[in-house]
Amino acid sequence: MKKSVFLGALTVAGLAAGAASAATLDDVKAKGFLQCGVTTGLTGFAAPDANGEWEGFDVGVCRAVAAAIFGDPTAVKFTPTTGKTRFTALASGEIDMLARNTTWTFTRDVDLKFEFTGINYYDGQGFMVPKELGVTSAKELDGATVCIQTGTTTELNLADYFRANNMSYEPVPIETNSEAQQQYLANACDVYTTDRSGLAATRATFENPADHVILPETISKEPLGPLVRHGDHEWGDVVRWVLNALIIAEEKGVTSANVDELAKGTDNPEINRLLGTEGSYGEILGLDAAWAVNAIKAGGNYGELFEKHIGENTPIGLARGLNAQWTDGGLLYAPPFR
Amino acid sequence: MSALSETPKESFRLRMLLYDTRYRAITIQIVALMGFMLFAAWLINNMLTNLAELGKPLGFGFLTETSGYDINQSLIEYTSQSSHLRAAFIGLMNTLIVAVLGCALATVVGLLIGILRLSKNWIVARLMTIWIEGFRNVPVLLWIVFFMAVLIETLPAPSAFRGDDPDATMNLFGSIAVTNRGVYIPEPLFASGLGDIPVLGGLFYVSADLIVLLLSLFAGLLVSGLIRNRADRIQEATGDRPRTWHWRILSVFAPPLIVLWMLGFHLGYPELKGFNFGGGIHMRNSLIALWLALGLYTSAFVAEIVRAGIESVSKGQTEAAFALGLRPNRTMNLVILPQALRVIIPPLISQYLNLTKNSSLAIAVGYMDITGTLGGITMNQTGRELECVLLLMMCYLAISLTVSMVMNWYNNSVKLKER
Ligand SMILES: N[C@@H](CCC(=O)N[C@@H](CS)C(=O)NCC(=O)O)C(=O)O
Numbered sequence: 001m002k003k004s005v006f007l008g009a010l011t012v013a014g015l016a017a018g019a020a021s022a023a024t025l026d027d028v029k030a031k032g033f034l035q036c037g038v039t040t041g042l043t044g045f046a047a048p049d050a051n052g053e054w055e056g057f058d059v060g061v062c063r064a065v066a067a068a069i070f071g072d073p074t075a076v077k078f079t080p081t082t083g084k085t086r087f088t089a090l091a092s093g094e095i096d097m098l099a100r101n102t103t104w105t106f107t108r109d110v111d112l113k114f115e116f117t118g119i120n121y122y123d124g125q126g127f128m129v130p131k132e133l134g135v136t137s138a139k140e141l142d143g144a145t146v147c148i149q150t151g152t153t154t155e156l157n158l159a160d161y162f163r164a165n166n167m168s169y170e171p172v173p174i175e176t177n178s179e180a181q182q183q184y185l186a187n188a189c190d191v192y193t194t195d196r197s198g199l200a201a202t203r204a205t206f207e208n209p210a211d212h213v214i215l216p217e218t219i220s221k222e223p224l225g226p227l228v229r230h231g232d233h234e235w236g237d238v239v240r241w242v243l244n245a246l247i248i249a250e251e252k253g254v255t256s257a258n259v260d261e262l263a264k265g266t267d268n269p270e271i272n273r274l275l276g277t278e279g280s281y282g283e284i285l286g287l288d289a290a291w292a293v294n295a296i297k298a299g300g301n302y303g304e305l306f307e308k309h310i311g312e313n314t315p316i317g318l319a320r321g322l323n324a325q326w327t328d329g330g331l332l333y334a335p336p337f338r
Numbered sequence: 339m340s341a342l343s344e345t346p347k348e349s350f351r352l353r354m355l356l357y358d359t360r361y362r363a364i365t366i367q368i369v370a371l372m373g374f375m376l377f378a379a380w381l382i383n384n385m386l387t388n389l390a391e392l393g394k395p396l397g398f399g400f401l402t403e404t405s406g407y408d409i410n411q412s413l414i415e416y417t418s419q420s421s422h423l424r425a426a427f428i429g430l431m432n433t434l435i436v437a438v439l440g441c442a443l444a445t446v447v448g449l450l451i452g453i454l455r456l457s458k459n460w461i462v463a464r465l466m467t468i469w470i471e472g473f474r475n476v477p478v479l480l481w482i483v484f485f486m487a488v489l490i491e492t493l494p495a496p497s498a499f500r501g502d503d504p505d506a507t508m509n510l511f512g513s514i515a516v517t518n519r520g521v522y523i524p525e526p527l528f529a530s531g532l533g534d535i536p537v538l539g540g541l542f543y544v545s546a547d548l549i550v551l552l553l554s555l556f557a558g559l560l561v562s563g564l565i566r567n568r569a570d571r572i573q574e575a576t577g578d579r580p581r582t583w584h585w586r587i588l589s590v591f592a593p594p595l596i597v598l599w600m601l602g603f604h605l606g607y608p609e610l611k612g613f614n615f616g617g618g619i620h621m622r623n624s625l626i627a628l629w630l631a632l633g634l635y636t637s638a639f640v641a642e643i644v645r646a647g648i649e650s651v652s653k654g655q656t657e658a659a660f661a662l663g664l665r666p667n668r669t670m671n672l673v674i675l676p677q678a679l680r681v682i683i684p685p686l687i688s689q690y691l692n693l694t695k696n697s698s699l700a701i702a703v704g705y706m707d708i709t710g711t712l713g714g715i716t717m718n719q720t721g722r723e724l725e726c727v728l729l730l731m732m733c734y735l736a737i738s739l740t741v742s743m744v745m746n747w748y749n750n751s752v753k754l755k756e757r
Binding site for chain 2: 091111141143160174183
């Protein structure tokens with residue numbers, strides 16, 4: 001049983017601990033490592049590699065934060081969370097931040113009391129079906145059996161979409177992505193629905209990815225981003241500005257390869273401020289002057305992380321699309337660094 | 339004598355609470371109790387202040403809000419527009435369904451295995467031992483996942499039933515479809531049904547056909563009872579018992595059959611429609627896997643309880659029954675089991691309770707029990723961990739207390755009446 005009851009009890013115990021100490025940055029520094037909540041395994045976003053090292057796009061954000069604080073991208077411990085357990089884990093203080101394809105919604109922000117510190121992937125919910133089904137549009141899915149991860153926004157969008165289109169469906173609730181894969185591949189459900197990026201990542205691990213199509217409809221907005229607990233703004237600022245630093249770095253052409261060179265000083269004042277040669281921005285954040293340099297060196301700027309883990313040259317093959325810099329017609333627009 | 343009772347009463351002094359052995363035990367207990375209550379109050383207070391600090395004061399208002407999610411298996415009307423409370427109720431019903439089915443399976447299989455384990459046949463007895471050791475020594479969660487995996491991976495998908503030369507066909511003269519999404523069986527339909535009756539102001543509906551059917555069955559049983567009483571009376575008066583069995587069978591079966599005929603009873607067969615089978619009753623994989631796993635796992639424990647119960651009846655009873663000329667299976671039914679039941683029932687109660695609590699592992703196969711709805715999706719979507727967990731604990735407590743009440747009542751009715 002009892003897993004969730006147990007977790008609930010932990011939450012209660014944890015709430016006491018969590019609320020008592022609001023200075024997360026100090027706690028993290030004292031601990032010597034960052035505790036980061038990620039998925040239980042979604043290739044490209046967060047999954048252990050052959051050596052058991054976590055890697056991926058979301059993991060990259062965790063490592064950048066760790067590098068900004070400690071100068072060491074490996075000073076981070078990962079906690080795999082399911083869609084259901086992630087918020088309890090964060091609220092209870094078991095993890096310091098959550099980077100797990102999590103959609104920024106009103107309820108999660110305001111009612112569940114979390115602080116989203118930005119958006120690292122603009123996504124939307126889609127459907128994946130086996131090609132042999134011959135389905136070309138989500139509107140043809142009336143009566144289908146749909147695999148879906150519980151405790152997600154996906155679940156709610158799905159209910160809304162089918163109701164709005166007057167269609168019926170049979171939901172098969174599932175806890176983790178790998179269980180969903182198993183059921184979907186065994187044809188125990190006709191359709192798998194989740195964020196489009198998740199569908200692409202899941203499909204990339206199939207034996208024959210070409211046998212499955214992602215339907216053209218996008219039925220929701222899913223801005224995914226890292227989040228922390230409400231109430232500790234200093235800590236929220238650290239996570240927010242590490243992510244912003246990665247985005248600004250791409251915009252200004254700072255990469256993991258040239259960051260050391262540029263950190264010696266450039267004639268671009270914004271780069272100088274970011275890399276700590278002008279002003280004392282790191283100190284204001286409660287970090288050292290090289291925080292952004294270290295964050296960028298950890299896994300590269302936003303664009304590098306994207307290309308390495310989920311970009312067009314990986315099996316997942318996601319195009320930048322909405323996630324291009326605003327200068328390239330995308331939505332990535334970090335506030336100015338000054 | 340009177341002088342003794344008149345010893346002057348020692349006046350009570352405060353330090354006697356500590357030094358006088360008559361009071362010391364009570365003092366210690368009261369102090370411990372106070373300490374415990376203070377500790378509990380501190381815990382609760384700490385929790386409430388911290389919740390308030392987090393901006394999440396305790397409250398149950400969220401239960402009336404729309405849930406927003408769908409549940410596949412629900413006995414009563416439910417949509418994503420229903421409230422969280424209703425979702426919790428659906429979950430509770432699903433918990434009860436699998437608990438009742440599981441207990442029934444565990445009892446039947448357990449009884450059988452327990453008796454067979456005592457068989458004189460070496461192979462049969464050994465096989466039963468393997469069954470028992472196999473089921474009870476592997477965690478039930480693994481059994482649940484295992485049964486689910488077997489159902490999903492080995493059975494054909496509904497699409498395999500499609501086409502002119504399908505890979506799979508329906509069983510039992512085309513009335514049952516066994517697929518990897520569950521088993522579809524024929525459903526009872528009424529051509530001229532009576533509709534549904536709203537209960538509790540339309541909170542849910544009960545089929546009027548079912549009520550009429552049950553009433554007619556009840557009436558039949560009543561009539562049958564009257565016939566039996568009459569036969570008893572005649573036998574007592576004359577010594578001859580009239581032959582009544584055909585009348586009694588008729589009186590039990592005729593009313594329901596007539597009612598069924600009048601309601602236009604027929605079976606609705608499942609048939610392939612679109613992605614899935616339509617019509618018929620859909621027993622989902624998740625239910626079947628959970629039911630089998632919980633039932634068979636618990637059956638191993640029940641079997642051991644049954645064996646212990648039977649072995650507790652002294653051998654003399656069997657020998658006496660044989661001496662009276664009873665055949666072995668009648669000896670078992672008439673002599674051994676009734677006595678063994680008294681030993682069997684108390685531990686059986688706790689197995690039933692275990693099974694019910696184990697059913698909260700349902701989410702492992704996506705079965706929407708109360709832990710999956712109230713303690714799962716609702717908790718996750720609303721962030722009301724404490725409230726949900728409290729409600730959940732209350733639900734399981736209520737179920738468990740009810741089960742043990744009923745079983746204790748039954749136990750009292752079979753236990754030895756000592757005077
Ligand atoms: N964005 C949605 C869905 C997030 C989600 O559960 N995504 C899936 C697939 S994209 C996932 O990360 N699964 C990994 C796992 O099972 O641990 C939400 O925040 O509710």
